[in-house]
Amino acid sequence: NIPIKELDMVSVAKAAGYTDSTYKYQVKFPSPDQILGNRGRIRLSLSATALQGISRAFDFYESNPYFCMEQRTSAYLLSISAGDLLREFKYQPPNKDSYDFANIEKLFLDEMSEFQYADGSFGLWKEKYGRSGYPYLTAYVLETMQLARDRNLRTNNTVIAPALRY
Numbered sequence: 001n002i003p004i005k006e007l008d009m010v011s012v013a014k015a016a017g018y019t020d021s022t023y024k025y026q027v028k029f030p031s032p033d034q035i036l037g038n039r040g041r042i043r044l045s046l047s048a049t050a051l052q053g054i055s056r057a058f059d060f061y062e063s064n065p066y067f068c069m070e071q072r073t074s075a076y077l078l079s080i081s082a083g084d085l086l087r088e089f090k091y092q093p094p095n096k097d098s099y100d101f102a103n104i105e106k107l108f109l110d111e112m113s114e115f116q117y118a119d120g121s122f123g124l125w126k127e128k129y130g131r132s133g134y135p136y137l138t139a140y141v142l143e144t145m146q147l148a149r150d151r152n153l154r155t156n157n158t159v160i161a162p163a164l165r166y
Contacts, residue, residue, distance in 0.1 A: 067107075068124040069115040070137055076108035077144045080151060109156045112141070120162030138163050 114126045121133030122141050142163050145155045 069112070069122050069141065070124055072104075072108045072112075073137075073141050073144050075104050077147065079104045080144070080147055080153065105154060109154060112156055113159050116159050116162065120164070120166030122163065135166075138166055 111126075112122075115122050115124075115133070117123060117128060117131070117133045119132050121135065121138045123129065123133035124137065142160070145160060149155050
């Protein structure tokens with residue numbers, strides 16, 4: 001028998017807005033008979049800025065410092081979408097083993113050919129396991145490269161053509 005853990009239901013209500021006087025938002029709470037014993041909680045965050053808690057999004061990479069191609073791609077995608085925020089708020093990596101978003105372009109673009117197989121696909125690791133990489137990862141890398149290109153950012157053109165042929 002394989003034990004299967006059933007995940008608890010999660011209900012989330014979020015509101016964001018700007019006001020210079022009052023702001024009202026109604027949250028409907030479940031009735032007491034719908035709440036599992038000792039499983040419910042309420043967390044409320046108020047902030048004078050929309051960037052409250054943003055460092056937690058970036059600190060995620062501290063707990064996942066594997067530097068595989070999938071994570072490098074995700075970190076580069078995050079830097080594309082939030083790079084200005086990182087620079088403006090002078091984000092620093094939590095420790096020396098974490099992703100340094102100031103250098104993620106180099107970590108992603110300059111080393112990505114080491115993850116590419118002869119058939120153009122991308123694998124998770126620099127060490128090649130098998131004859132081919134992963135279709136989903138190759139598509140993810142290409143999509144991220146296209147987003148960078150759309151924003152006039154540097155790309156690694158030597159890996160794009162083989163990946164497209166794959």
